[in-house]
Amino acid sequence: MAGCRYSGITVERLLELVRSGLHGGAPNPSLFTEDTDWESLYRLAHDQTVVCLASEGIDRLPSSSLPKDETRLDPFVGDTLMTASRNSLLNSFIPKLFHRLEGTGAVLVKGQSLAPFYPSPMKRQPGDIDILLMDEGYQEAKKLLLPKASKVEEEVVEILHQGLFYGSVEVELHGRISTGMSRKLDKKLLTIQKRMFSRPERTFVEIGGEDIPVPDQNFNALYIFIHFLQHYWSSGLGLRQIVDWAVFLRKNNNLIDLQALRSDLEDLSLMRLWRSFGCFAVEYLGFSKRDIPFYDGRYSGKGEKILSYLLSVGNFGKLEGRKDNSDMPVLLRKMDSFRRKVAGDRLRHFGTFPGESLRFFFGAFGYGIKRLTDTI
Amino acid sequence: MKIKEGFILRTICGQSVVSAEGSANVNFSKLVSLNETAAYLFENLVGKEFDASVMADLLTESYEVDRETALADSEKLIEQWQGAGIVE
Numbered sequence: 001m002a003g004c005r006y007s008g009i010t011v012e013r014l015l016e017l018v019r020s021g022l023h024g025g026a027p028n029p030s031l032f033t034e035d036t037d038w039e040s041l042y043r044l045a046h047d048q049t050v051v052c053l054a055s056e057g058i059d060r061l062p063s064s065s066l067p068k069d070e071t072r073l074d075p076f077v078g079d080t081l082m083t084a085s086r087n088s089l090l091n092s093f094i095p096k097l098f099h100r101l102e103g104t105g106a107v108l109v110k111g112q113s114l115a116p117f118y119p120s121p122m123k124r125q126p127g128d129i130d131i132l133l134m135d136e137g138y139q140e141a142k143k144l145l146l147p148k149a150s151k152v153e154e155e156v157v158e159i160l161h162q163g164l165f166y167g168s169v170e171v172e173l174h175g176r177i178s179t180g181m182s183r184k185l186d187k188k189l190l191t192i193q194k195r196m197f198s199r200p201e202r203t204f205v206e207i208g209g210e211d212i213p214v215p216d217q218n219f220n221a222l223y224i225f226i227h228f229l230q231h232y233w234s235s236g237l238g239l240r241q242i243v244d245w246a247v248f249l250r251k252n253n254n255l256i257d258l259q260a261l262r263s264d265l266e267d268l269s270l271m272r273l274w275r276s277f278g279c280f281a282v283e284y285l286g287f288s289k290r291d292i293p294f295y296d297g298r299y300s301g302k303g304e305k306i307l308s309y310l311l312s313v314g315n316f317g318k319l320e321g322r323k324d325n326s327d328m329p330v331l332l333r334k335m336d337s338f339r340r341k342v343a344g345d346r347l348r349h350f351g352t353f354p355g356e357s358l359r360f361f362f363g364a365f366g367y368g369i370k371r372l373t374d375t376i
Numbered sequence: 377m378k379i380k381e382g383f384i385l386r387t388i389c390g391q392s393v394v395s396a397e398g399s400a401n402v403n404f405s406k407l408v409s410l411n412e413t414a415a416y417l418f419e420n421l422v423g424k425e426f427d428a429s430v431m432a433d434l435l436t437e438s439y440e441v442d443r444e445t446a447l448a449d450s451e452k453l454i455e456q457w458q459g460a461g462i463v464e
Contacts, residue, residue, distance in 0.1 A: 073389040
């Protein structure tokens with residue numbers, strides 16, 4: 001596979017283990033022969049942040065398919081234990097955080113809010129805690145949280161983004177969904193965000209034994225999708241983010257107002273991308289066609305290219321070794337980011353999604369020019 | 377003695393591993409990998425007071441082993457578990 005540092009059989013083995021972790025059932029044991037390169041398999045699973053799903057698949061292999069030297073599986077065992085431990089910490093922290101945020105209208109998004117939809121919630125590899133708010137709630141949340149934080153990052157005022165730490169736990173407050181892909185798209189997303197916050201009904205997931213507020217299912221289906229699209233078109237995407245979306249859809253499919261979701265996707269001109277990634281989830285990750293709303297097999301031709309990209313960049317682009325430009329002077333840094341985002345990231349998928357690539361190229365161009373002129 | 381609260385037995389990748397639940401980071405020096413017999417004993421002793429004699433009873437109930445050998449094996453296992461800090 002072009003740009004991939006792993007052999008085809010290693011990729012095939014990982015996908016087989018992940019499918020087993022997601023849907024149950026034993027992986028095909030004939031794929032796991034004596035010459036299985038368990039070290040490469042672990043590295044690939046790690047790059048894609050799906051080690052624990054893979055270890056569930058390994059659990060279901062017959063002992064004859066496991067390595068004779070069981071220490072070769074230690075990295076899988078270690079990561080799985082650390083993941084459970086980290087999830088346990090985050091799950092006990094989140095209820096306390098939301099007690100403090102009472103009255104701000106905060107909802108938990110992405111990451112930990114999606115773990116309950118995994119077959120084994122403690123095996124979703126966690127990251128930070130993301131919280132979405134509207135304007136006043138965002139300002140109020142800052143007032144409530146900042147004084148007790150152990151470290152506070154510089155706020156990105158134009159998109160209402162504030163990162164802060166409580167020891168090893170990173171919390172991100174988001175006041176806007178900012179994709180950086182197109183100003184028109186972000187403007188429409190703000191309308192959808194306002195609509196979600198104005199609804200009187202509340203949706204919850206149980207975390208740490210308490211009901212934690214999350215967005216309604218329609219908003220979430222769209223938001224999770226747009227979040228990974230954003231990574232697909234900029235910093236890099238791993239399998240886990242597509243898995244997050246698909247497991248959410250599988251569990252919430254019957255709670256989504258499909259007509260409203262269709263209308264939003266069409267209004268945002270994202271239906272073709274939705275269907276293409278839907279086909280990927282079905283063909284490569286083993287989800288059922290019924291799990292993915294608007295599944296349409298005519299969009300299945302993009303899977304190989306999508307997979308090839310995921311394998312070459314890894315989760316958040318960790319395999320690309322991007323040069324850190326944070327020590328550059330502000331103007332040069334902005335120009336460097338502008339060049340990378342506009343010329344590199346937006347056009348790399350031209351062969352897979354030509355129309356969308358051009359759209360996001362010009363979208364990013366508009367964003368970049370605005371940021372440059374703001375800096376000057 | 378009894379197994380300390382918070383220690384959990386998990387099967388991961390076909391291996392039975394005991395580790396402390398709820399800590400921020402896994403202390404790998406405190407990880408205990410158990411064979412099938414030790415995992416059986418752990419599962420049956422969680423939340424109970426026990427000594428080598430109770431362990432030996434469990435072994436003779438489920439495995440074809442004489443009482444003397446079972447008792448000697450139990451004492452060795454308790455020593456290992458004490459060393460790993462999973463019993464109190």
